[in-house]
Amino acid sequence: MKRFFALGLAACLALFAALTGCSSTSEKIRIGEVTRSLFYAPQYVALEKGFFKEEGLDVELSTIPGGDKVMSALLSGGIEVALVGSETSIYVSQQGAADVVVNFAQLTQTDGTFLVARNKTDSFSFEQLKGSVFLGQRKGGMPQMVGEYVLGKHNINPQSDLELIQNIEFKNIASSFASGTGEFVQLFEPEASRFEQEGIGHVVASFGKESGTVPYTVYMTKQSYIDSNPSAIQKFTNAVYKGQQWVASHSAKETAEVIGKYFEQIDPQILENAVQRYLEQGSYAADPVLDEQEWNQLQEIMDAAGELKQRADYTKLVNTTFAKQSKEGN
Template structure:
């Protein structure tokens, strides 16, 4: 199996300068335009979206709209794995909190973190490990996790050939198209293969995220690790077969968080609280909404993806308890994160962060639902 030879900490620091300018730019329509997932359903090149007020069903009195504050927002990739915040946009939950998003798709947590450090993003959806890497650099800026969006890995293992049964040990010697070295899905896959006695698999980690599905359908690899809705799309097209949920197999893992610099959080606590409230409301809405309502809310962000495929994808994530009701980075989850980083050689034991509060600020999550 291919493993990273350098630490992800060094990789991300190098990328801060290389990608800082690019990460903050959006090639999509101006803020206020229609969101678009672009040509590739797993990750758009970039997108711009704004939340527009929409009345809640059954709402009685008309509420005067708040003056909207624009947040420069960077998402790691475009995926239904992150459904709650797309819902928060389309259902007007951000607008209810006085927030509008100017959204960009970074194509990697390293680039999303770079955008925060460079000031070209105010909030990024990235892996929480990026906050650890930046903290250990002892630079002028710190990143802090303020909302834990997902508590499972969001990828699924698909095979080229249909099999009646699957055993992880059968992956020895097989080629798997996987994610870049040091990324959360790559590390979770590596840890899963080791745990299941299949660390002899050949995991290809040098194919860019938007090109992975195309590489597989053109004949590369025996297996592929994909997020939704791309996984369900390839299955529906008969180009791949479902094998396993990596998230269900590995168990709880704090894969993706909303992160901002400590300076931005300190200067904009009301904005952060509003952001948290909106995403939490959207997460709850997803548990109660009908399939039709969910498809309608998410369709603008996944153009070209049939609505039934959107619903299938959401249900896969619901069934594995992807989105926690209490979106908090706990001490146990933080310990597991650091253990995975050490196991995968991207964090030295001596560099473990002893105090989680150095890279996390959970006070906003703890205030969800409280008046004022």
């Protein structure tokens, strides 16, 4: 029976689909996301709603902690598409990579972290951070660079005006604060909402609102892959755009319900609250187009943090062709 089926399938694929009624196999694309985060809600919606399958893609998602590790997987061929901060493509370019890493579809457009204070206050000002112990993010990463940029806007030098802790691994930052380290901490959702619910800390400011629109998390791939697979990249971008549009047109509760399987350890109400917070501040990009103004803002932030050797060419590291086609075609 198996032999008969295999022979029949082979014969079917050898004929034109219009005559035989057989469809071609799906194109496979492996995504490596830098972390599992509800900040990436449109991606999970696209997976759960079957938007990638509608485009004829078989998508395999894996979580690869650390931007450097994601880039290694991409450059070595372990994945076809990376979901990570745009700054990583600039770092790769600065190192002189022969095969340029190109940003082709933006997923999030603001920083996703919040300033959480251990003690509740009725009237917060950034001046209160002076002299405090601040539990920040990893040096060179986008969250930390944005954090320093925002503090600088409020005339706070993070190196001299407070005690900055940034040697704790990303996955352990929340637990370190919960165990008593620091008076302030920079956290993503849903940890920020969970800490509020449990009385561990209180959200006093949004780094996303303070820093403006930036290409915070973007899908990128090697130029050689784009050259060889432009159709697959277009289909991929179409699916991402469908996910973005779905999230934009549905309630936080509906989105939380769809992506719940990716966050089984998170209380559904906390998940909904966190999604709502991101919706309210416009963190989820409404479309996948990464415009030049956002790119320039990213480099301003990197430059202020001392992480930019030289300005990166927008026309070289960003390709908006696929994103614009997705918008025009939907």
